Amino acid sequence: GIQVEQSPPDLILQEGANSTLRCNFSDSVNNLQWFHQNPWGQLINLFYIPSGTKQNGRLSATTVATERYSLLYISSSQTTDSGVYFCAGNEKLTFGTGTRLTIIP
Amino acid sequence: DVKVTQSSRYLVKRTGEKVFLECVQDMDHENMFWYRQDPGLGLRLIYFSYDVKMKEKGDIPEGYSVSREKKERFSLILESASTNQTSMYLCASSFLGVYNEQFFGPGTRLTVL
Numbered sequence: 001g002i003q004v005e006q007s008p009p010d011l012i013l014q015e016g017a018n019s020t021l022r023c024n025f026s027d028s029v030n031n032l033q034w035f036h037q038n039p040w041g042q043l044i045n046l047f048y049i050p051s052g053t054k055q056n057g058r059l060s061a062t063t064v065a066t067e068r069y070s071l072l073y074i075s076s077s078q079t080t081d082s083g084v085y086f087c088a089g090n091e092k093l094t095f096g097t098g099t100r101l102t103i104i105p
Numbered sequence: 106d107v108k109v110t111q112s113s114r115y116l117v118k119r120t121g122e123k124v125f126l127e128c129v130q131d132m133d134h135e136n137m138f139w140y141r142q143d144p145g146l147g148l149r150l151i152y153f154s155y156d157v158k159m160k161e162k163g164d165i166p167e168g169y170s171v172s173r174e175k176k177e178r179f180s181l182i183l184e185s186a187s188t189n190q191t192s193m194y195l196c197a198s199s200f201l202g203v204y205n206e207q208f209f210g211p212g213t214r215l216t217v218l
Contacts, residue, residue: 001164031204040114041142041193041212048206086148092138092163093197093207095148 002027006087006096014104018075021085021099025068029089032063034072037084037098046072046085077103108132109210111196117216124183126213128196134208135201137179139163139171142193142212154179155201186217 003026013019023034034046047054047061049070054061058078063070070087082103088095112127128137138153140163150163152171160171168190172180179198183190194213199205 031206033206035209041195041214043195043209045206045208050204088148088207091136091205092150092153093140093148097145097147 002029002090002094004087004089004094004096006085006099008099009097010100010102012102012104013077015077015079017077017103018073019077019101021072021074021087021101023070023072023087023096025070025089028065028068029094031091031093032065032070032087032089033093034061034070035086035088036081037086039083043086074101077101079103079105109196109198109208111194111210111213113213114211115214115216117218118183118186119218120187122183122186122217124186124215124217126181126183126194126196126215128179128181128198128210129177130179130198130208130210131177132198132208133176134198135176136199136205136207137173138197138199138207139169139179139181140195140197141165142195148195151181188217191215191217 005024035043051065084098139151140148154173170182196210197207199207
């Protein structure tokens with residue numbers, strides 16, 4: 001099966017900073033999704049983005065399917081953005097190991 | 106809004122007990138999935154189902170079985186719970202087809218003593 005690598009594994013930023021999270025796939029994928037896992041463990045859907053660019057408020061995502069990677073941008077970070085961010089792909093989702101984001105007030 | 110619910114948020118069971126985890130979705134999705142999440146190992150697929158009474162093994166099916174008698178409900182069964190099945194269990198659902206965004210329930214944190 002495909003391998004999913006996320007970077008960086010940990011990120012600590014001051015409130016107001018911008019960040020870029022990356023997801024690399026070992027093979028072509030479809031159904032690429034980004035999630036934020038809240039402190040209670042639930043996975044919140046951020047983007048469903050097999051290709052192209054999408055924006056939702058302070059968050060945006062870009063997937064370049066031909067080069068097998070996806071990026072998640074978070075601008076003007078807030079403390080509520082803290083948590084673990086996962087990317088996942090394919091019909092039976094294969095997940096990366098996540099990026100733990102900590103926003104310091 | 107898609108809603109996926111799981112029967113319990115927290116569950117404590119003893120070794121050897123039979124455990125049922127229930128998942129219900131209200132969006133008429135064909136696909137349903139069970140994953141477990143462990144520190145350092147990420148989320149791994151246990152079983153999935155693409156139709157009533159249909160099931161397929163995921164990456165780590167050993168020690169688990171599933172049941173799908175109705176379209177909206179997918180149950181994960183631990184026939185004889187063991188301590189290495191202590192984990193966070195997440196259910197998801199999606200439409201059938203090539204492009205199918207998955208939606209997750211809140212998770213069940215199971216502890217086996």
